[in-house]
Amino acid sequence: MNKGTIIKNISNQYEVLFDNGEIHVCVAMGKVRLDKKPLVGDHVMVETFESQYGIQKILDRKNYLTRPAIANVDQALIVMSSIEPDFSTTLVDRLIFLISLADIEPVLCVTKMDLVKENDEIYSYIEDYRKSGYRVYTTGKDFDESEIIACFENKITVLTGQSGAGKSSLLNRINPEFQLHTQKTSKALGRGKHTTRHCELFAIGNGWVADTPGFSSLDFSRVDLLELKDKILDFKIDEECRFRNCVHLDEPDCAIKKAVQDGRISSIRYQNYKDVAMLIKQGKRSY
Ligand SMILES: Nc1nc2c(ncn2[C@@H]2O[C@H](COP(=O)(O)OP(=O)(O)OP(=O)(O)O)[C@@H](O)[C@H]2O)c(=O)[nH]1
Ligand SMILES: [Mg+2]
Ligand SMILES: [Zn+2]
Incomplete structure (x- = not known):
């Protein structure tokens, strides 16, 4: 059996990065499927037979998020645009609450800062989060991305935030080879569709970062x-x-x-x- 990490999931096919560096497409064996659905970020044991790769076991999870569905997360980068769509403390705080409840560190990343004026109210919001003790990064077209890149080192980071916030764009700016599909915000929101459709881990330095689709609802019904x-x-x-x-x-x-x-x-x-x-x-x- 080989040990590996699921780095991508498209309709019940799982791309697994093996500890020896190989990447193979795997399926979940029956007993695994009955137990719990494998998630991106899961550490798994895989058996090979007749050039088919079957996930036999999911190793214990440190934590997991359901929206986006991803396991073993070290930190979640809440990507929120300063405008287009407008910055919403309601949305940011609801994400902070849910992420913290999953025992994952929430980090805020405010995008499209190239589009705001010097005295925009966004600066007071950023100050408010910093004063509360939350880490905040700012970015925009042609901004220096080195601090954000450094925060990914040796961690699994999930990007989360509403559709059109600029999650995929941020990753593309960091590494143009990712070539992630992006779309004008008005289109993404207007059609009620998400540009990014699945959850996938990308290697950035010694870290892994998950691009995810923007979400359409957050569930607080089970929160205590x-x-x-x-x-x-x-x-x-x-x-x-x-x-x-x-x-x-x-x-x-x-x-x-x-x-x-x-x-x-x-x-x-x-x-x-x-x-x-x-x-x-x-x-x-x-x-
Ligand atoms: N000016 C400016 N535009 C940006 C920035 N980041 C993203 N955009 C634009 O915002 C739009 C939406 O960006 P995406 O990267 O597709 O957003 P997303 O968060 O991945 O959206 P979903 O995949 O639908 O969840 C695109 O037209 C981008 O070009 C930025 O920092 N500055
Ligand atoms: Mg996207
Ligand atoms: Zn009290």
Whole structure:
């Protein structure tokens, strides 16, 4: 048996990079399919018979995301355009929440910075995220990409963000040989279609980066507020709420609400947290 990592998945065919450097197209054997569907990023054991490659076993996952479907992720780069489509803290924060809940580090990457003016409000949003402790990169046409490239070193990174944000374009700028398909944002959004259709890992330096399709919905129906509140960097303060299981909504003597009022916690993040709490209460999907 050979050990390898799934780097691409197109309709139940899996491209696997073997530890010896070879790449082969594999299928999932029956018992694997019954157990759980293989994901890009999965470490797998593959058996060869009559020049067919069969995935026999999926090794334990460190973590996984369902949207995009990918396993063993070290960090998620939330790609959000400054304009076209407009920057949305609602969307960024919902992604930060879901990614953090999956025990993956969220990192923000703001694209199309070549299209904004010097005093654009995007700069205050960027500052807000940095102040909260989130890493933020900025990029645009003809920008220096070296810091972003360095952040991919020795990691599996997944790019996520709405259609038209510039995920594929960013990877193409870093390595033109990828030749990823991109499309005018108005077209991508207007037709309700995604330019990128599947999830694939690309080698950048010593790291792997997954381009993914933009998503059309985010599911909060199974999120537990008690878990979520502990994952939000803004909420890590020294003061304690009166109740240990305070979810910072209507409880008395809530240290978080007080810190929001004092301006020590981002009111943007708190509002987005409250909105998500409401969605969960209503059992709704969002976005
Ligand atoms: N000016 C400018 N345009 C950009 C930038 N990044 C992307 N674009 C344009 O935005 C459009 C959408 O970019 P894509 O890379 O296809 O977006 P995507 O996030 O991969 O979209 P999906 O695959 O549908 O999820 C294209 O027309 C790009 O040329 C940027 O930094 N500056
Ligand atoms: Mg794309
Ligand atoms: Zn509280």
